[in-house]
Amino acid sequence: MSVQERKERERADRERLIVATARELAEQQGWDAVTxxxxxxxxxxxxxxxxxxxRGKREIIGAVALEGAAEMAAALRAAASAADGPRTRVTALARAYLAFAxxxxxxxxxxxxxxxxxAFAHEDTPEPLKDAFAALxxxxxEVAGDGVHPALFTEVFWAAxxxxxxxxxxGRLPPEDTEPRVELLVDRLAM
Amino acid sequence: MSVQERKERERADRERLIVATARELAEQQGWDAVTxxxxxxxxxxxxxxxxxxxRGKREIIGAVALEGAAEMAAALRAAASAADGPRTRVTALARAYLAFAxxxxxxxxxxxxxxxxxAFAHEDTPEPLKDAFAALxxxxxEVAGDGVHPALFTEVFWAAxxxxxxxxxxGRLPPEDTEPRVELLVDRLAM
DNA sequence: CTCGATTGTCTAGCAATGCTAGGATCGGGT
DNA sequence: ACCCGATCCTAGCATTGCTAGACAATCGAG
Known part of the structure; x- marks a missing residue:
């Protein structure tokens, strides 16, 4: 039985290697270079x-996406928990989101x-994705405001x-003014 | 001289045909099918x-994009001018934008x-793109609010x-709740 | 310890993609 | 009527995602 376990472990290792390598290559030279x-x-x-x-290249991309979603969720929670006060938390969250991207x-x-x-917004949405949304x-x-459904508010804020x-x-927006954009967004949207 | 003019006209016709066909094909079967x-x-x-x-496939996509930008600018202006009052105009604009998309x-x-x-946000940005942003x-x-740069406000609203x-x-957001999302967005962002 | 079978991996190849070189063909000007 | 240039097409290249079939390594049974 131990033999089989070793093989499965090696297989899992290799799968991780594939995903990590794909990600690395994509970050270095863009997804087009990931052949x-x-x-x-x-x-x-x-x-x-x-x-x-x-099953194919798509699934590899999907695997990288799931890994990323988990990391993003962690990063968002870390940023949020380091700030106190609902609005400060939102600002920190927004900055963390854009920084991650x-x-x-x-x-x-x-x-x-x-x-x-x-799959998104369905029953069969993978757990990490649901969790990233949950982190948001x-x-x-907390800052959705009275009579506004939190999920709806989150969707809008997330979309922004x-x-x-x-x-x-x-390259559609000049990168210099990111900070004032975040401030404006939080200022207006958060209650 | 007339011969050359006719040829140029035919060439221009064919170029329009290429762009229109690429667009049609893309709308019917997606850009992947546009080989x-x-x-x-x-x-x-x-x-x-x-x-x-x-020069290549990219430029064909670019040509479709420019055509689309001109149409979008027109659609946005039409929607805005049909409404009166700054906030109503903004709502109409937002609906028109999402409808176009x-x-x-x-x-x-x-x-x-x-x-x-x-090219975006540069000197050499094509005219139709600049104009679409201008339409926004x-x-x-009008609703940027005091002390907020109109262009910055437009960027944020546009991003949303x-x-x-x-x-x-x-498929990341369920399509049913588009309307309340728009209302929330306008409610909070527009002053 | 040996042998057959299963599992795992690689070589080789397919069809489709974006793009290009080279030759054929057509038309206009002299 | 002829030549020359513009215009267009056939054919082909390298690269892509993906797969079939051959080959080798490994494991279990006798």
Missing amino acids: TRRLAERIEYSQPVLYSHF ERNPAVYDAMFRLDGGL LETLG LHGLATLTRA | TRRLAERIEYSQPVLYSHF ERNPAVYDAMFRLDGGL LETLG LHGLATLTRA
Whole structure:
């Protein structure tokens, strides 16, 4: 039985290696550079091995997205818990969100821009994604205001952050004024 | 001289045909289905003809984006001018923006999601893009509030709209609650 | 310890993609 | 009528995601 366990462990290790390598490569040279061949070469296996772990490239992107979602949730909670007072927490949360997007552009793309074959807003939404939304909700729910559904408020606030993140990264918004944008957003939206 | 003029006219016609066909195909089957071969077949020319008009696929996407930007600017202005009172105008503008994104998903993708090789927020930003932003600014500048730079306010509001549009289209947000989201956004952000 | 079977991995190849070189063909000007 | 240039197409390249089939290593049974 121990033999089989070792094999499973090795398999799991290799799967982690694939995901980590894909992420690394994407952060270094962009997702376009993440081809199955290059990825296979980096992990020092042949291409078909990838397909014994994942159904295809999409699933690899999805795996990176899930890993990123977990990290993001942790980062958001850490930032929020370091601040006190609901509004301060919201500001810290917003800054942490945008900082995460800026520091991990490839991961952010995997989560929200690319098609990782993940389901959202459904029953079968993967746990890390639901948890990342929950992390937002925890802090944002406090400042939704009377008569406003916390989830709805969180969606709107999240959409605004997502818009800022993507438009900035795509060069649609000059990056210098990020801070005043955050302040304006929190000032107006949070009650 | 007339011969040359006719040729130029025909060339311009064909270029419009290429852009229109690319857009149509993208709206019907998504941008993934817009391959140079399929596109060439639809316009009843061979592939290399495309490259005598555009440097590559990116530029074709860019052309669709510019066309879309002009349309969007017109749609936004029409919606805004049909409403009176600054806040009502903003609501109308927001609805028009999201409606445009929903009705022309491929065009919206070309404008903001895909890489069309266009420059933003620079000197050399194409006119239609600057004009679309101007259309937003005209209406949103009125409700920026005291001491808030109209352009900055417009950027934030735009980012929020963009976030709602993309997250909804990507299935990240359930589409039913779009209207209350818009109301919340206008309620809080507009002064 | 040996042998068959199963499991795992790689080589080789497919169809589709964006893009380009080279030759054929058509038309206008002299 | 002829030539020359513009215009267009056939054919092909390298790269992509993905897969079939051959090969080797490993494990369990006798």
